[in-house]
Every structure is written in structure tokens, then in C-alpha cells.
Amino acid sequence: MKLAVLGGGGFRVPLVYGALLRDTARPRVDEVVLHDVSAERLEAIGHVLEQLAGDEREIKVHTTTDLDTALGGADFVFSAIRVGGLAGRTADERVALELGLLGQETTGPGGIAYGLRTVPVAVRVAERIAAVAPDAWVINFTNPAGMITEAMQSVLGERVVGICDSPIGLIRRSAAALGLDPARVSPDYVGLNHLGWLRGLSYQGRDVLPELLADDQALERVEEARLFGNEWVRTLGALPNEYLHYYYFARESIASITGRDLTRGESLERQQDRFYTAVRERPERALAEWEQTRRERDASYMAEARTGERDASDLEAGGYEGIALSLMGALARGEPSTMILNVRNGSAVPGVPADAVVEIPCVVTGSGIKPLATSPLDGRFLGLVQQVKAAERATIEAALTGSPRLAVAAFALHPLVDSVGTARLLFDGYRARIPSLAATFPG
Incomplete structure (x- = not known):
């Protein structure tokens, strides 16, 4: 192949x-x-x-x-x-x-x-x-x-x-915290990419997530619980995807990022510039340089949201490459697998347009990918999903039509943007700084 x-x-x-x-x-x-x-x-x-x-x-x-x-x-x-x-x-x-x-x-x-x-x-x-x-x-x-x-x-x-490795990482950590084999649990996970919640975790026919949420020691072993705090995940009755930290703790996230000398992008740019330069100068050390840079990159992932070092088990468990391999195996060799993927909604998530992409459990076989139906999201989750999806769809339409009006709307519709006036400033600022964006939206 x-x-x-x-x-x-x-x-x-x-x-x-x-x-x-x-x-x-x-x-x-x-x-x-x-x-x-x-x-x-x-x-x-x-x-x-x-x-x-x-x-x-x-x-x-x-x-x-x-x-x-x-x-x-x-x-x-x-x-x-x-x-x-x-x-x-x-x-x-x-x-x-x-x-x-x-x-x-x-x-x-x-x-x-x-x-x-x-x-x-x-x-x-x-x-x-x-x-x-x-x-x-x-x-x-x-x-x-x-x-x-x-x-x-x-x-x-x-x-x-x-595909994304955040949901499977959350499920893996949650199962391990209860001493369970992650391969033998069934997650009730639903949302959008970087905006989803683990609402249930079935093992041998019963939901064990309430046990996890009630156990302080077990929650200490789950990265997401440490990010959000035990009180908040219990209030939600669910474990959020790590990226929801930017919504639930927006002020703290902004303060943490601005308090650092470099943003994540600037840090990665320096790391990767060093890597590519080192390989160009000493190609025989390419793998060693890559492995060292990878360790640095992984250890600093979402550092602005964490209060301590990242767990060694998180670094060793692997990520999206394993998901990609499992997905290819299921499609090409007919190896049935259930995994969380970004797919067309259809009727799987009530309240979200049928042609919108959602992140949910799916069954994958040699015949293709079948999204699994989910129970309805309650208002505190569904409202955020609908608002962010509206901003995403406005972004797609703006990008394909070159409409400045829709581009401003995409910013303004997002819950992390606080006014239409700010949305206009964002659009002007990005267009001034990014040549490809200026080319898409000239004038």
C-alpha cells in the first residue's frame, strides 16, 4: 500500500x-x-x-x-x-x-x-x-x-x-487511575475537536466514571483532573478535554502565557530551527538530534496550563501515530476497531448540524467508518459546542469566499472574543501580520 x-x-x-x-x-x-x-x-x-x-x-x-x-x-x-x-x-x-x-x-x-x-x-x-x-x-x-x-x-x-490523541489520552489515563485495562472500557465521549467531555466510562456493563470522580487519590493520577481541579470536574460531572482549560480558565491561561518569555509557537520555532540546522551540519546525527528535540517538545506541551511536570507515562504512551495506524489497519485489513474520530455528524449528536464534523466514538471496519449515536448533551455542554461550531463554519465560509465580513463574524461569534469591535481589530491585525491571510482577504 x-x-x-x-x-x-x-x-x-x-x-x-x-x-x-x-x-x-x-x-x-x-x-x-x-x-x-x-x-x-x-x-x-x-x-x-x-x-x-x-x-x-x-x-x-x-x-x-x-x-x-x-x-x-x-x-x-x-x-x-x-x-x-x-x-x-x-x-x-x-x-x-x-x-x-x-x-x-x-x-x-x-x-x-x-x-x-x-x-x-x-x-x-x-x-x-x-x-x-x-x-x-x-x-x-x-x-x-x-x-x-x-x-x-x-x-x-x-x-x-x-484524528486527535487528546481523547484517547484522557480515556487511557482515566481507566489506568482505576486500575483498569484501557482496552476494556467503553467511553461516552462527545464534542468537537479540542472541545469534548468524557461523560461516562463503562466497564463490564457499569459506568465507573462516578467512582473516579469521587476518589481524590484516583483523580490525582489523571492529568485533566489536575488541570481543572477536583471540585470543578465534580461540578461538571465529567472530565473535560485538556483544551477546555482555555475556556474554563481563560483569564488564568492568558496570564500564564503572557507571563512567559516565549509563546508555544516561538519556543517550537527555536527548537526546530536548532534541529534542522543541526541535521544540515551533521546529518549522521539526525536521529539523535530528533530524539532529543522531541523529548524537549513533549515535556513542554501545554506547560502554561500545568502546575507541575508532565507525567512520564503520558510521554511514553504514544499519540496520534498509533491512532492513525489502528485506523489504517481497520480500513485496509478489516480489523474492527472502536475509536474516537472527527467525522460527519449525521444524527449522532443531537443539536449539531448533520454535515458538521464532530468528535465521537466510531466503529471502523473494512467497510468504512460508522459514527455511534450519543445521548443528548445537556445545555452547559451543548451551548458551547453550538457556539464554537458556528464560529468554525463561518471561518470555512469566509476562507472559501474571501469575505472580510464573514471573517470578522467568525471572530465575533467565538466565545473567547469579547466584542465585535475586538473581532475587527483581530482581523486587521492578522491580515497585517500574515501574508497568506492578506492574499485571501485583499484590500
């Missing part, structure tokens, strides 16, 4: 390749084509993959800067692009922070700005996939994942699915 990786010069690509190397079931991916706009980054990641493979030569790896060459004949496409690079991410963060708002890659105004410049590119990619690899499954890692998946589905339909 052929796998095309878009954004193939990206830092996280070796995680995916490592998962492919560990997969010995048949049929397996035996050809990987990395595509990127930067030949230099492709060369650096190529060195890492070569050293990661060692004597393994069954998986052939190619690199290209030509999109159609990468896509042609692909069985699977991983989309992991970053339009504007880390410089764009830094602008996403800084423009919002300068206005006293949350500056974050996927949440709030930063996520809208990222979506406005990424949606047109993602849709053009989807059009090329439709032309040269119409039977491929597209697994979207590109952020904001739910929004970009929804935009690509406008071209490719339900053969585009988004």
Missing part, C-alpha cells in the same frame, strides 16, 4: 514512520512518499527516517515537492500541513495576546486565524486528491483538525476523517 504524507518535512513525521515499522500485519504500507514545499526539511527528515529504519528496507521512502507525484496512486493520505509555518503560528498567538485575548494554535482567535489561511489550501489539496487518488482515505492531522476535516469533506465526502 502507498501512503502519501503531506507536510512530510514536518518534525512529527518520524513518529508515523516508526509506527509503520512496528506494523507487521499484512497488507502493510510498503511505500511512503513525503511531500513538502521545503526540499531542505524533506532532506532532514529523510535522514531521520533512514537512521530510524536501520536494516529495515521493506518500506520504500521517497520525497518530492510535487503534490500530484506524492498523491498519485495513494491508498492513504496523511495531511499534516502547516500553512505559514511556525512564524504564522507565532502571529496567531501574538496578535490575540496583544489585545488581551487567548493566543493559542487551535483555540479561540488563533485557531480562527489559522483556519482562515489553511482552509483554502486544504480544499485545493482535496481537489487534487479527487483528481489523482479518488479512492484514497484521507487522515487529517492538520489543525484546526475538526474545521479542516469539515472543509475537505466538502470535496471528498466521508473519505476524510480527522
